[in-house]
Amino acid sequence: MNDAEVLAWAGRELLDLVAIHSPSGKEHDAVDHLEARCAAWGLPVSRMPVEGAADDLLIGWTQRPSLLLTAHIDTVTPTWSWQAGLDDGVVRGLGAGDCKASVVAFALGMMLARDRGVDLAALPVALGVCVDEEDLGRGSIVMANELRPHSVVAGEPSRLDVGVAEAGFVDTICVVRGRSAHGSFPERGDNAIEKAARLLLAVHDEPFTKAEHPLLGRNVPGALWIEGGGELHVVPDRARVRIEIRVVPGGPTAAEIEARLRELAADHDADLELVEESVEPFETDPGGPLAAALVSAAERVCGEPPPATGVPAWTDAHNFVDLAGSRAVVWGPGDFALAHDPEEAVDVAEVVSAARVVEELLAGAGEWVT
Numbered sequence: 001m002n003d004a005e006v007l008a009w010a011g012r013e014l015l016d017l018v019a020i021h022s023p024s025g026k027e028h029d030a031v032d033h034l035e036a037r038c039a040a041w042g043l044p045v046s047r048m049p050v051e052g053a054a055d056d057l058l059i060g061w062t063q064r065p066s067l068l069l070t071a072h073i074d075t076v077t078p079t080w081s082w083q084a085g086l087d088d089g090v091v092r093g094l095g096a097g098d099c100k101a102s103v104v105a106f107a108l109g110m111m112l113a114r115d116r117g118v119d120l121a122a123l124p125v126a127l128g129v130c131v132d133e134e135d136l137g138r139g140s141i142v143m144a145n146e147l148r149p150h151s152v153v154a155g156e157p158s159r160l161d162v163g164v165a166e167a168g169f170v171d172t173i174c175v176v177r178g179r180s181a182h183g184s185f186p187e188r189g190d191n192a193i194e195k196a197a198r199l200l201l202a203v204h205d206e207p208f209t210k211a212e213h214p215l216l217g218r219n220v221p222g223a224l225w226i227e228g229g230g231e232l233h234v235v236p237d238r239a240r241v242r243i244e245i246r247v248v249p250g251g252p253t254a255a256e257i258e259a260r261l262r263e264l265a266a267d268h269d270a271d272l273e274l275v276e277e278s279v280e281p282f283e284t285d286p287g288g289p290l291a292a293a294l295v296s297a298a299e300r301v302c303g304e305p306p307p308a309t310g311v312p313a314w315t316d317a318h319n320f321v322d323l324a325g326s327r328a329v330v331w332g333p334g335d336f337a338l339a340h341d342p343e344e345a346v347d348v349a350e351v352v353s354a355a356r357v358v359e360e361l362l363a364g365a366g367e368w369v370t
Helices: 005-018 027-040 096-116 137-147 192-204 254-267 289-302 317-324 346-364
Strands: 045-048 056-059 067-072 083-087 091-094 127-131 152-156 160-167 168-177 221-228 238-247 270-274 308-311 327-330 345-347
Touching: 005 027, 005 083, 005 091, 005 096, 005 346, 027 045, 027 056, 027 096, 056 137, 056 192, 067 096, 067 137, 091 096, 091 346, 096 127, 096 345, 096 346, 127 137, 137 317, 152 289, 152 317, 160 289, 160 317, 168 192, 168 254, 192 238, 192 254, 192 270, 192 308, 254 270, 270 345, 289 327, 289 346, 317 327, 345 346
Parallel strands: 067 127, 067 152, 152 327, 160 308
Antiparallel strands: 045 056, 056 127, 083 091, 091 345, 160 327, 168 238, 168 270, 221 238
């Protein structure tokens, strides 16, 4: 295909994939569609069952990849109405950037490398399409445990910057106890909402919030919601507040921050509950073989090396790092700031650029992938 044909192909394929409703737990139609398209493209594909979800897809000539390109096919469940569209070279719709653009770019990159003469059957390289990233991450858990790839490029919308550091998090709900009293006599009660507010201020004053990473910033705490009280004119005797803390590499660990939060909660008459298990941050050597190869491939395609960046949210890369000991980078077309948004969109030209970078990466993979 010439450049115009590649651009048109990428736009059509991405539009078709975005048009398929595929929130976590309901990815089956999208998986079926992609499996059929792989057959039409001449890409070998096999299914990897995921308990309680749709199947993952492993695309390529090897069942034991050392280098795994991976991207998820599920989306969040929207609270707005939307329709997939392609206008002026931009695909719009839920999942366009996060991250069906990476699915299409990675598959296209494999085809371009194959058509260029790269013997992909001789390389331990594959594309893994995961389900359930937006919910429990069950798809990448299966892939990490079964494939245990040495190197992973996790597709997420990074504007083609190379994500070499990913934040961890501590996500909690603190249940604060107080004492009720008539609202006309607040001094006779113990206001649980006010105690929750003091707890929040105490968290923001903690030394661990000063830990800073050059790509990810500080360990920023935030209150996602607070609730308590009622319609009766009484001092609230109970309040709940959800506190989430970004955890950056190089500072206190997520486990240490969680332990300190438990102490702070106890000091403010609160019980701490984890929304989910705390996650440690990770960092990949930007000069290591994986990141260096990706940067070099991008420079050959785009004319300049992409900058290193930090990833402030959880991605499937975490499961590969934590469960398989993989070295991982996060990279792909699209803008993370538009993810989970009614305005989500991705430029098809950027999708094609990503595919060309993958083509270059695979063309040189024999030099560093073992």
